[in-house]
Amino acid sequence: MNFEEIFSELKRKEAKDCDSFICEGKDLVNTLEALKAKGYEMLIDLTAIDHGVEASPRFSTIYHLLSLGEKNYLRISVDCEAREEPVVPSVVEVFPAAEWHEREAFDMFGIKFENHPDMRRILMWDEYEHFPLRKDFPLAGIESEYPEQDVVERTDLKVKAAPMAGGPFVADTAGPMSQTEPMAKDQSWTESKPKKEA
Amino acid sequence: MSEVKEISIGDTGARAAGEKAERMMLNVGPSHPTTHGVLRLKMELDGDIMTKVDPVVGYLHRGDEKIAENMTYNQFVPYTDRLDYLAPLANNMAYAIAVEKLAGVEVPARCQAIRVISAELARISSHLLGLGVFGMDTGAWTPFMYCFTEREKLFDLFEELTGARFTTSYTRIGGVTRDVKPEWLEKVLQFLKEFKRTVDEVDALLTRNRIFYDRCVDVGIITKEKALDYGLTGANLRASGIDWDLRRDKPYSGYEQYDFDIPLGSKGDCYDRFLVRLEEVRQSANIVEQAIANLPDGLWYAEDAKKIYAPQKDKIMTSMEELIQNFMLVTQGPQIPEGEVYFEAENPKGALGFYVVSKGGGVPYRLKIRAPSFCNLSILPDLLPGHMFTDVTTILGSLDFVMGECDR
Numbered sequence: 001m002n003f004e005e006i007f008s009e010l011k012r013k014e015a016k017d018c019d020s021f022i023c024e025g026k027d028l029v030n031t032l033e034a035l036k037a038k039g040y041e042m043l044i045d046l047t048a049i050d051h052g053v054e055a056s057p058r059f060s061t062i063y064h065l066l067s068l069g070e071k072n073y074l075r076i077s078v079d080c081e082a083r084e085e086p087v088v089p090s091v092v093e094v095f096p097a098a099e100w101h102e103r104e105a106f107d108m109f110g111i112k113f114e115n116h117p118d119m120r121r122i123l124m125w126d127e128y129e130h131f132p133l134r135k136d137f138p139l140a141g142i143e144s145e146y147p148e149q150d151v152v153e154r155t156d157l158k159v160k161a162a163p164m165a166g167g168p169f170v171a172d173t174a175g176p177m178s179q180t181e182p183m184a185k186d187q188s189w190t191e192s193k194p195k196k197e198a
Numbered sequence: 199m200s201e202v203k204e205i206s207i208g209d210t211g212a213r214a215a216g217e218k219a220e221r222m223m224l225n226v227g228p229s230h231p232t233t234h235g236v237l238r239l240k241m242e243l244d245g246d247i248m249t250k251v252d253p254v255v256g257y258l259h260r261g262d263e264k265i266a267e268n269m270t271y272n273q274f275v276p277y278t279d280r281l282d283y284l285a286p287l288a289n290n291m292a293y294a295i296a297v298e299k300l301a302g303v304e305v306p307a308r309c310q311a312i313r314v315i316s317a318e319l320a321r322i323s324s325h326l327l328g329l330g331v332f333g334m335d336t337g338a339w340t341p342f343m344y345c346f347t348e349r350e351k352l353f354d355l356f357e358e359l360t361g362a363r364f365t366t367s368y369t370r371i372g373g374v375t376r377d378v379k380p381e382w383l384e385k386v387l388q389f390l391k392e393f394k395r396t397v398d399e400v401d402a403l404l405t406r407n408r409i410f411y412d413r414c415v416d417v418g419i420i421t422k423e424k425a426l427d428y429g430l431t432g433a434n435l436r437a438s439g440i441d442w443d444l445r446r447d448k449p450y451s452g453y454e455q456y457d458f459d460i461p462l463g464s465k466g467d468c469y470d471r472f473l474v475r476l477e478e479v480r481q482s483a484n485i486v487e488q489a490i491a492n493l494p495d496g497l498w499y500a501e502d503a504k505k506i507y508a509p510q511k512d513k514i515m516t517s518m519e520e521l522i523q524n525f526m527l528v529t530q531g532p533q534i535p536e537g538e539v540y541f542e543a544e545n546p547k548g549a550l551g552f553y554v555v556s557k558g559g560g561v562p563y564r565l566k567i568r569a570p571s572f573c574n575l576s577i578l579p580d581l582l583p584g585h586m587f588t589d590v591t592t593i594l595g596s597l598d599f600v601m602g603e604c605d606r
Contacts, residue, residue, distance in 0.1 A: 015537070015538060016302075016537060016539070017299060017300075017538075017539045017540060017541070018540065020538075041426050042426050042429055043429055044429055044431075044542070044549070044551065044568065045540070045551055045553060045566070045568040047553060047566040047568075049555060049563075049564050050564075062553065062566075064540055064551070064553070064568075068440070068442050068447075071447050071448060073540060075540060095427065095429070096427045096428055096576075096580070097427060097428045097429030097573060097576060099576060100572065100573070100575075100576040104572075108263070121256075122255060122256060123255065123256035123259040123605060123606075124256065124259065125256070132261060132264055133263060133264055137264075139264060139265070139268050
């Protein structure tokens with residue numbers, strides 16, 4: 001398929017492994033819709049890149065489409081204008097598979113996807129403040145003004161540890177999501193030690 | 199006289215259908231046996247029927263992609279073991295091929311065949327767990343024990359091949375760590391003979407089992423359109439009737455030489471997903487037998503890739519050239535040229551993809567892991583509502599996911 005002739009919005013980019021194109025953010029949804037109609041029916045992967053703190057544009061989102069009929073992959077990259085709070089249109093309406101992928105890209109890079117039905121973090125906890133896959137995020141984590149003492153003692157890093165809420169019986173049942181885990185609320189009594197009458 | 203109040207089930211139903219219906223929020227997981235790992239489901243229930251499901255993932259997130267940006271290509275191999283920890287050999291292979299594609303390295307035919315053998319054995323091991331646990335999810339204990347007995351034999355084989363039962367780290371960029379021995383291949387063939395009997399027994403115990411049948415048929419139907427929309431891959435995609443297998447359609451590592459069938463489902467329900475996996479195990483055994491019968495001679499690593507694959511130990515000790523080469527490799531990592539590549543391999547859980555961006559040197563600039571379990575689970579909010587709560591176990595079991603890979 002000669003993509004440039006059909007899709008004037010696409011600019012070819014050199015790549016060895018598959019057809020690769022650059023697309024403008026405003027044309028993205030329409031282009032993907034048209035490509036879907038042309039047989040690129042699967043959004044196989046969606047991710048983002050941070051080109052570096054100084055680079056311009058700093059962020060790109062990358063879409064990998066797959067055509068089962070032509071047995072061909074297609075890569076489309078979209079550059080984001082903004083440096084600190086980049087915004088890209090969401091493609092969830094065209095490919096529902098994008099919903100979790102876009103949440104992940106938001107979680108890791110802080111890229112907002114416009115018109116996404118549910119723009120929340122997915123892998124990190126809701127209260128987390130940083131975007132770990134940005135290039136200015138250090139591997140050990142960002143130092144916090146109010147670190148947790150036991151973590152400091154053990155690691156010499158002034159960081160906050162991830163909430164232990166994932167484990168069973170460690171969190172409260174009310175409050176934000178990361179703390180709303182199932183637990184035995186009152187652990188003062190057990191099978192062997194009966195509960196005191198009020 | 200006490201008053202007797204008649205309550206008809208119809209009333210409850212009518213109440214439920216109305217706006218005043220009582221909905222119950224139920225939290226399942228993250229530590230719960232049906233979730234096969236740390237998956238958490240927040241559900242809204244209307245009686246026994248789910249009306250809304252919100253999966254919460256990320257409890258096993260370790261930041262593999264960030265870690266990858268901070269170490270050399272070969273140092274990342276052990277991290278790939280821990281993606282789909284039920285089939286580490288297959289992950290090793292997918293990662294190695296992705297980087298080799300970027301570097302433009304061709305590995306010898308023997309290396310390709312060894313990788314195929316190991317990846318297919320990994321598929322057998324992963325599917326055995328998938329089938330056994332699925333049986334257990336629906337109430338059948340015996341098939342699980344049969345499957346685990348066979349997996350144990352497989353792990354002995356893996357240990358003999360790589361030195362580790364689970365965390366194999368068998369590949370390096372440009373080859374595998376060591377050659378296979380003829381005695382090991384004999385043992386593999388012996389295992390395949392025994393294992394086929396077990397698969398037949400599992401088949402006999404489950405496929406026509408009335409309880410199993412009733413719990414699986416017409417439960418969790420994924421239509422073709424839905425499967426494509428949500429980017430399902432692997433056995434789950436094929437169970438929905440879509441004829442797509444990367445081993446045949448985008449062959450890598452010499453898969454085009456082997457003759458194997460690709461089982462397809464017709465409806466996309468839990469039963470189809472079970473049947474597809476059951477047949478895939480047999481086909482994998484078939485591929486391994488072919489690969490062993492036609493195992494080419496030669497080296498198990500790309501000899502020309504001097505800046506990528508470390509020289510052999512005896513050479514390092516005796517030759518200056520190789521010593522320097524080894525030193526450079528260990529300190530700076532395999533030198534991969536600038537560029538980007540996307541490669542997917544047909545893993546037991548689906549298509550495991552690596553998107554690698556290199557700016558030259560021994561460390562990837564960006565490495566994205568396309569985890570099949572992550573994509574396969576993203577269909578849950580669409581798939582589960584409308585089902586009974588008891589079907590959650592069946593559906594999750596039939597999707598056969600691994601959280602280590604989903605959360606990365």
